[in-house]
Structure formats: structure tokens, C-alpha cells
Amino acid sequence: MAEIPQPGATSSIEDQIRLREQKAEQLRERGVNPYGTGVAVPHTTGIVRARHESDDAAALEANRSEDYGLAGRVMALRTMGKATFASLRDRDGDLQVFIKKDKVGDAAYELLKQIDLGDIAFARGRAMRTRTGELSIEAVEFKLLSKALRPLPEKWHGLQDVETRYRQRYVDLAVNPEVREAFRRRAALISGLRRFLDERGYLEVETPILHKPEEAGGAAARPFQTHHNALDLDLKLRIATELHLKRLIVGGLERVYELGRIFRNEGIDRRHNPEFTTVEFYQAYATHEDLMLLTELLVSRLALEVTGAAVVPYQGALIDYTPPWPRVSMAFEVARLYGVAGLDGLEKLPDAAWLAKADKDEPRKKFTHAHSTGAKIAWAFETFIEPMLRSDRPSFVIDYPIEVSPLARRRDSEPRLVDRFEAFAGGMEIANAFSELNDPRDQEARFRAQVEAAARGDVEAMPYDRDFIRALEHGMPPTAGEGLGIDRLAMLFTDSASIRDVILFPLLKPEAEEGR
RNA sequence: GGGAGCGUAGCUCAAUUGGCAGAGCAAUGGACUCUUAAUCCAUAGGUUGAAGGUUCGAUUCCUUCCGCUCUCACCA
Structure with a gap:
């Protein structure tokens, strides 16, 4: 048979690719399509493992299993002359395949030489246990399905380089099992969320992502700009789903939710990506109190479904999601911090007293943007109290000032506050909810205030949405x-x-042109 | 946008005061029918992110640029 190795062959990446291309070519010459199709794959490694987990070697010898047909990526190859061990990785995990020359035949065994790490292969055979007890497939058939031209990263350390992991997520997913697990959990989170809301009579809806300029509100953020050619119309990508969902409440759908991507033209860091996913849900005849109960129930149930426990490790801490969650009053805690009696006391605080607690420049600078008592309360809370929130529990922050809550309903018993809460966990805001403002004249006034803010140069102010008022x-x-x-x-x-x-x-910056 | 750090073989990482750029894995050739980070023998693989500068000599020092990470700012 033809020898592949070239004298003077090197192992630069270009040479490795060329060698693999040559192997693919050799397979073609022997009638094997290196990119064939139509192979039935009736089983997975998970099925084999589930069926035979408790069978020992003797049981598998005495009770011959059916032949399983598996396909996956070749993650390891250990050749011992006329016997080879391969590890096949499919969506369920890894399983060893034991390939013996006298079982698969000389010709098929010879073709094994054309198999490289990273190739997609098919194996067929019964379940068995090797001498060391590892559950394996004893191959009666082993063949290439798809040739990989590029080598996999190192088997022991996997792919570590953060940038390559994000840019070439396919490699990251192929070799780093914890990455697959993370996205499995993300999927479980989303399906659990849908189930939870569907069970409670919420209707899942889809509203526009392309917003006309006057629609792009519902949050304080800068939008992305785009353009529709046929209509010659400037459009923005949505920064929230809020205003359309409330229109549906007007229409009588009563309980709606939208799970989807929103886009904010802002900085990128550990907690922010320009496009991200939210669920917004709206329930007629409910109050923010109802949503607090719903939220702690929902999140604790998701924690259990997704991670298997209600107490979940996060960055060195353990977070217990079991309801009820502690509630922290923004207005009360800030008043207590300053040793004054309630909102009345805070309203009388001079700026010097507010600033007495701040010894660093940066919070002092931020304070200059707080033009109302409410904004000062929010400033003090974020500066001094938010960092002290419990790390072992999620928290509800309640009693928000009206000045920092432009879409929330004023509280009847205390008009300086709104019926609103935010949920925090792991040092991050995870939810924001309130009883909605439904007074059209009040909403008009607040839109007007936003337009004025925009005129003063506030790039995050919302536009005046006439149709929403209507x-x-x-x-x-x-x-x-x-x-x-x-x-x-x-x-x-x-x-x-x-x-x-x-x-x-x-989202990453474009990769440099050179290199492959 | 500011500050700090990082960038060396396909991957994971070394390289002394500035003195011949290395290892493991992967690759290539060979041996091996129960290995599992297989083992053994042999071989090959580099524009040290890019460009410039200092120097007899630069992975190392300097400048600019590119990318990433952390951090601050921004951010319902």
C-alpha cells in the first residue's frame, strides 16, 4: 500500500493540514468518501452507558448485547499494533471503542491508519468491558465519516486561550466538556422558564426588534442604528420589549411574555454584551408584591432544575435561592445610614452631609449628577449599601424613589416612592420589576421630561412614543x-x-487578517 | 475612553544580567492484540502578535500599532 509519510515532512500547521488532505485523498482512492453521508446512527454513548452501567465483564460476556452504532469525534487513539483503543465523543459524552484487527478485518484495520484525532467516525459493535473494567464497544466496524484537516488542541489541558475559545467556539465546545455543560444549563434555564410561565397562563409573544426611532424606549440606553432601504427609513434595534408588551396588555392578552435578544450600544465588560437576552413578562391585575413572590419561586425552581440544588456555588460563595428572599428597603436603609427619620429627614439633608460618607473621588463625582433627593438616595444606596448586600442570598431591593423610576407607578400611600423592586444575586442585578404606570397623562408628562432631558444632551433619554400614549x-x-x-x-x-x-x-473586535 | 498585565511551535507552557529559542502533548517513520495523559526508539516542526529603534548581539530594553484579560469610567 502507498506510504503517506514524506521524507522531510514537517509538522507545521500547514504541513499537518496537507498530510490530512493526503489521507483524505488516499481514502477516496480506496473508495471511501471522506465526507460521506447517509450513515444511520441509531445509538449514543449515553444509551450504551445507561444500559450497561451496572453490567460487569462476565455479565456482558454471558449476555451478549446487541450491536450499537455510534458516531462522534475521535478524541483519543491508542494503538497497540493489531489492537487500537479509540475514544469517541458524541453529544452525550465519551465512550471507548476497542478495535481489534481480527474483529474488523485486515482491510478495515488498515484504513485506521488514515484516521486522525479530531475526525468524525462511526463505530459498530457490542458492549463489553476491558480488562481494566472500562465499558467499551468492541468494534466489528469502524469507519471515517468526516475528515478533520486541523488538529485538536492538547488533550490534557484542552483549549485554554480565552480569545481563541470565544473566536473559535466550535473548538472550545469540541474539547472542553464544561463548556458544553454551561450551554446545556443555559438551555435548561430557558426551557424551564418557558414552562413556568406557560403553566401560569402567560402567552409567549414576539414584538418587533426593528424599532422606529420613536419606539426605541423602555429603558435608559443608547440604541444601535440601522436603515431600511426600500422604505428609506432609519431604524433602531430595540433596547427593551416593554412598550410593545404593555400595548398587548391594553389589547386584553392580560398575561404576556417575550424572551429575546435586546441590543444596547454600550460598553463591553464582564457583565455586559451588546446583545443579550431578557425575558419581560407582564401580568394584568397583579402588583409588584405578586411579582416578588413569583420571582423567588421562579428563580429558586430554576436553580433546582438547572443545577440540581437550591444552593448554588458562585465565585467562591454559596447562594441559597430558597424563598423567601430577604428584602432591603432602599429608602429606609439610606435614612438609617444617615441617622435621619425617613424621607422627610433625607429631604432636609444638605449636600455636605450626603457627601460626608464618601471619602473617594469617584463617588463624589457621581454625586454631582444627582439632582433630586430620590437620585441622592439611589446614589447613597448604590455607593454604600449595595456592596454590603448578602452574598449567600439573593436580595430584593424595594422602596425606590420616583425620580429614578420613570415607568413605575407612584405609591398611593407615599407618592415619593414607587411600587418597584430589583433582585440582586452574586453582586449583579438580575431583575427589575414594578407596578406599571397606566395613567396616560402621567406617562405623557414623563415622556415630555425625557424629551427635555434629551434636549439637554442625555443620550439615553427615551423618545416620546405617541402611539404608546394612544x-x-x-x-x-x-x-x-x-x-x-x-x-x-x-x-x-x-x-x-x-x-x-x-x-x-x-462580540469581539475583528481578528487580525494574517494567520489562519 | 483611562490604568495595569499578557501575546513564544497546532495546543499547554519554559527560556538566567541582553548571549546559539526549549519541553510535554499533537504530528511523521518504526515496534507492540486490554490501553486509557499507553509505552519504547527515531524524525520533524519557530516571521517569539506587527512595524520600527537602541545594541556587536533583542523573546528579553525603548516607541508605535493590533488583539485579549483585569480594572476604572460608562451602563435599569
């Missing part, structure tokens, strides 16, 4: 709504420090 004028039932950050929850349930570890293809 919708509210038709009457929106008293409603509570909430937004949950799916990526943040995925981080918490996978113990990921970076949002990029739970987004398959995070």
Missing part, C-alpha cells in the same frame, strides 16, 4: 411587569465570572 388612552388594566436577565441567571447557574462564558459567540 394605547394607554384606551385604558390599560392595573398591571405589574418584570424584566429578567437571562445571561446573568445563566452566569449564576454555571458559576461563570464573565457573560462571555454563557454567550456562544460574544
Whole structure:
């Protein structure tokens, strides 16, 4: 038979690719299509493992199993002359295949020489245990399905380089099992969430992602710009789903949710990706109190479903999601911090007293942007109290000032506050919810204030959405709504420090031209 | 955008005061019918992110640029 090795062959990446191409060519010459199709793959490694986990070697000898047909990536090859051990990795995991020359035949065994690590291969044979007890497939057939031209990263350390892991996620997924697990958990999180809401009579809906300029509100953020050619229309990518979902509440759907991508033209860091996933849900005739109960039930159930426990490790801490979650009053805690009596006391605090607690430049600078008592309360909370929130429990922060809550309903018993909460866990905001503002005239006034803010140069101010006012004028039932950050929850349930570890293809700067 | 750090073989990592750029895995050839980070023998693989500078000599020192990480700013 023809010899592949070339004298003077090197092992630069180009040479390795060329060698593998030559192997593919040799297989073609022997009638094997290195990129064939139509191979039935009736089983998975998981099926074999589940069926024979408790069978010992003797049992498998006495009771011959059926022949299993498996396909996957060749992750290891250990050749011992006329016997070879291969590890095949499919969606369920890895399984060893024991290939003996006298079982597969001389010709098939010879073709093994054309198999490289990383190739996609098919194996057929009964279940057995090797001398060391490892459950294996004793191959009666082993063949190439797809030739890999590039070598896999090292088997022991896997792919470590963070940048390559994100840019070439296919390699990361192929060789790093914990990455597969993280995205499995993300999928379980999303399907569990859907199930939870569906069971409670919420209707899943889809609203536009392309927003006309006047629609791109619902949050304080800068949008991405785009353009529709046929209509010659400037459009923006949505920064929230809020305003469309509330229109559906006006329309009488009563319970709706949208799970989807939103886009914010802002900085990128460990907790922020320009496109990310939220679920927003709105429930007519509910209050923010109802949503607090719903949230702690939902998140604790998801923790259990996704991770198998209600107490989940995150970055060195253990977070116990069991309800009820501790509640922290923003207004009360800030008043207590300053030793004054409630909102009345805080309103009388001079700026010098507010700043007395801040000894660093940066919070002092931020304070100059706080133009109302409410904004100062929020500043003090974020600066001094938020970092002290318990790390072993999620927390609800309640009693938000109206000045920092432009879409929330004023509280009847205390008009300086709104019926709103945010949920925090692992040092991150994971949810924001409130009883919705449904007074069209009040909403008009708040839009107007936003337009004025925009005129003053606030690039994150919302536009005046005339049609949304028209919708509210038709009457929106008293409603509570909430937004949950799916990526943040995925981080918490996978113990990921970076949002990029739970987004398959995070946004990166373009890669340099050279190199392959 | 500011600050700090990192970038060496396909992968994971070394390289002394600035003195011939190395190892393991992967690859190639050979031996081996129960290995599992297989083992053994042999071989080959480098624009040290890019460009420039200092120097007899630069992976090492300097400048600029590119990318990534952390951090600050920004950010419901």
C-alpha cells in the first residue's frame, strides 16, 4: 500500500493540514468518501452507558448485547499494533471503542491508519468491558465519516486561550466538556422558564426588534442604528420589549411574555454584551408584591432544575435561592445610614452631609449628577449599601424613589416612592420589576421630561412614543411587569465570572487578517 | 475612553544580567492484540502578535500599532 509519510515532512500547521488532505485523498482512492453521508446512527454513548452501567465483564460476556452504532469525534487513539483503543465523543459524552484487527478485518484495520484525532467516525459493535473494567464497544466496524484537516488542541489541558475559545467556539465546545455543560444549563434555564410561565397562563409573544426611532424606549440606553432601504427609513434595534408588551396588555392578552435578544450600544465588560437576552413578562391585575413572590419561586425552581440544588456555588460563595428572599428597603436603609427619620429627614439633608460618607473621588463625582433627593438616595444606596448586600442570598431591593423610576407607578400611600423592586444575586442585578404606570397623562408628562432631558444632551433619554400614549388612552388594566436577565441567571447557574462564558459567540473586535 | 498585565511551535507552557529559542502533548517513520495523559526508539516542526529603534548581539530594553484579560469610567 502507498506510504503517506514524506521524507522531510514537517509538522507545521500547514504541513499537518496537507498530510490530512493526503489521507483524505488516499481514502477516496480506496473508495471511501471522506465526507460521506447517509450513515444511520441509531445509538449514543449515553444509551450504551445507561444500559450497561451496572453490567460487569462476565455479565456482558454471558449476555451478549446487541450491536450499537455510534458516531462522534475521535478524541483519543491508542494503538497497540493489531489492537487500537479509540475514544469517541458524541453529544452525550465519551465512550471507548476497542478495535481489534481480527474483529474488523485486515482491510478495515488498515484504513485506521488514515484516521486522525479530531475526525468524525462511526463505530459498530457490542458492549463489553476491558480488562481494566472500562465499558467499551468492541468494534466489528469502524469507519471515517468526516475528515478533520486541523488538529485538536492538547488533550490534557484542552483549549485554554480565552480569545481563541470565544473566536473559535466550535473548538472550545469540541474539547472542553464544561463548556458544553454551561450551554446545556443555559438551555435548561430557558426551557424551564418557558414552562413556568406557560403553566401560569402567560402567552409567549414576539414584538418587533426593528424599532422606529420613536419606539426605541423602555429603558435608559443608547440604541444601535440601522436603515431600511426600500422604505428609506432609519431604524433602531430595540433596547427593551416593554412598550410593545404593555400595548398587548391594553389589547386584553392580560398575561404576556417575550424572551429575546435586546441590543444596547454600550460598553463591553464582564457583565455586559451588546446583545443579550431578557425575558419581560407582564401580568394584568397583579402588583409588584405578586411579582416578588413569583420571582423567588421562579428563580429558586430554576436553580433546582438547572443545577440540581437550591444552593448554588458562585465565585467562591454559596447562594441559597430558597424563598423567601430577604428584602432591603432602599429608602429606609439610606435614612438609617444617615441617622435621619425617613424621607422627610433625607429631604432636609444638605449636600455636605450626603457627601460626608464618601471619602473617594469617584463617588463624589457621581454625586454631582444627582439632582433630586430620590437620585441622592439611589446614589447613597448604590455607593454604600449595595456592596454590603448578602452574598449567600439573593436580595430584593424595594422602596425606590420616583425620580429614578420613570415607568413605575407612584405609591398611593407615599407618592415619593414607587411600587418597584430589583433582585440582586452574586453582586449583579438580575431583575427589575414594578407596578406599571397606566395613567396616560402621567406617562405623557414623563415622556415630555425625557424629551427635555434629551434636549439637554442625555443620550439615553427615551423618545416620546405617541402611539404608546394612544394605547394607554384606551385604558390599560392595573398591571405589574418584570424584566429578567437571562445571561446573568445563566452566569449564576454555571458559576461563570464573565457573560462571555454563557454567550456562544460574544462580540469581539475583528481578528487580525494574517494567520489562519 | 483611562490604568495595569499578557501575546513564544497546532495546543499547554519554559527560556538566567541582553548571549546559539526549549519541553510535554499533537504530528511523521518504526515496534507492540486490554490501553486509557499507553509505552519504547527515531524524525520533524519557530516571521517569539506587527512595524520600527537602541545594541556587536533583542523573546528579553525603548516607541508605535493590533488583539485579549483585569480594572476604572460608562451602563435599569
